Amino acid sequence: xxxxxxxxxxxxxxxxxxxxxxxxxxxxxxxxxxxxxxxxxxxxxxxxxxxxxxxxxxxxxxxxxxxxxxxxxxxxxxxxxxxxxxxxxxxxxxxxxxxxxxxxxxxxxxxxxxxxxxxxxxxxxxxxxxxxxxxxxxxxxxxxxxxxxxxxxxxxxxxxxxxxxxxxxxxxxxxxxxxxxxxxxxxxxxxxxxxxxxxxxxxxxxxxxxxxxxxxxxxxxxxxxxxxxxxxxxxxxxxxxxxxxxxxxxxxxxxxxxxxxxxxxxxxxxxxxxxxxxxxxxxxxxxxxxxxxxxxxxxxxxxxxxxxxxxxxxxxxxxxxxxxxxxxxxxxxx
Numbered sequence: 490x491x492x493x494x495x496x497x498x499x500x501x502x503x504x505x506x507x508x509x510x511x512x513x514x515x516x517x518x519x520x521x522x523x524x525x526x527x528x529x530x531x532x533x534x535x536x537x538x539x540x541x542x543x544x545x546x547x548x549x550x551x552x553x554x555x556x557x558x559x560x561x562x563x564x565x566x567x568x569x570x571x572x573x574x575x576x577x578x579x580x581x582x583x584x585x586x587x588x589x590x591x592x593x594x595x596x597x598x599x600x601x602x603x604x605x606x607x608x609x610x611x612x613x614x615x616x617x618x619x620x621x622x623x624x625x626x627x628x629x630x631x632x633x634x635x636x637x638x639x640x641x642x643x644x645x646x647x648x649x650x651x652x653x654x655x656x657x658x659x660x661x662x663x664x665x666x667x668x669x670x671x672x673x674x675x676x677x678x679x680x681x682x683x684x685x686x687x688x689x690x691x692x693x694x695x696x697x698x699x700x701x702x703x704x705x706x707x708x709x710x711x712x713x714x715x716x717x718x719x720x721x722x723x724x725x726x727x728x729x730x731x732x733x734x735x736x737x738x739x740x741x742x743x744x745x746x747x748x749x750x751x752x753x754x755x756x757x758x759x760x761x762x763x764x765x766x767x768x769x770x771x772x773x774x775x776x777x778x779x780x781x782x783x784x785x786x787x788x789x790x791x792x793x794x795x796x797x798x799x800x801x802x803x804x805x806x807x808x809x810x811x812x813x814x815x816x817x818x819x820x821x822x823x
């Protein structure tokens with residue numbers, strides 16, 4: 490575990506105990522996309538992955554409790570294939586984890602043993618069967634976005650997509666809702682995290698990302714799909730997107746952003762911009778990611794730019810739109 494991943498607020502004893510436990514047992518914990526993983530398979534594992542319904546959810550964990558305490562505890566009732574602890578950027582856990590056992594019987598035993606178990610004085614945890622949810626709802630998307638545009642955007646920031654289906658939003662007029670089904674609960678959970686951290690789509694549209702709950706699922710089944718799910722059917726929408734020309738505020742966005750960085754004594758921003766789609770009318774869709782020193786998460790999103798006769802390159806116009814997005818995310822007004 491890299492030292493820079495810890496903050497001064499974390500108990501030194503907890504940190505040193507985890508590092509000592511890793512060294513003593515020859516265990517290497519791997520942290521990727523906000524979760525730290527043990528196993529898959531663990532040392533000494535023989536055979537393939539365990540069957541379905543062998544994973545349990547563990548909630549209400551103390552945020553400074555780590556694998557050196559949790560893994561021996563949950564291994565006491567059965568053989569673990571994998572243990573995943575959800576982590577913050579500062580080194581605390583997010584209060585929940587997932588333990589996957591070698592059999593369904595062991596998973597049931599873990600629930601019976603540790604549900605409402607007191608891991609510390611006055612601190613009881615929740616342990617239940619992992620529901621393995623795989624469907625996400627993304628609401629508040631611009632009405633002009635086509636199926637093709639959405640699929641391109643989702644492919645850039647998430648993996649394991651099985652289907653994408655568009656509906657009219659029940660909460661927002663002139664907006665759309667998309668139902669995205671993923672290959673597994675893990676890929677869906679990682680996608681939810683990535684989409685929530687980006688939390689903005691092209692043209693400054695704010696979105697809401699959540700698991701598909703049963704009531705909404707029943708409601709969606711009654712609605713007419715618009716258009717049908719092209720990911721499963723294999724066809725592609727031919728709708729031409731409607732990118733918005735650069736407004737005067739966009740022209741000044743980079744200047745405002747530079748002044749803001751200077752005001753807050755921020756270091757140089759790291760900007761990555763990539764064109765992911767070009768339409769016959771000359772409009773281009775750019776994906777971008779911005780790393781701001783001192784800001785906890787990267788800012789990612791998409792923006793459209795149009796060809797014009799002003800002599801500006803599409804990349805320059807995309808960078809100006811990115812600068813405006815950053816200002817919006819940081820809560821600054823132009």
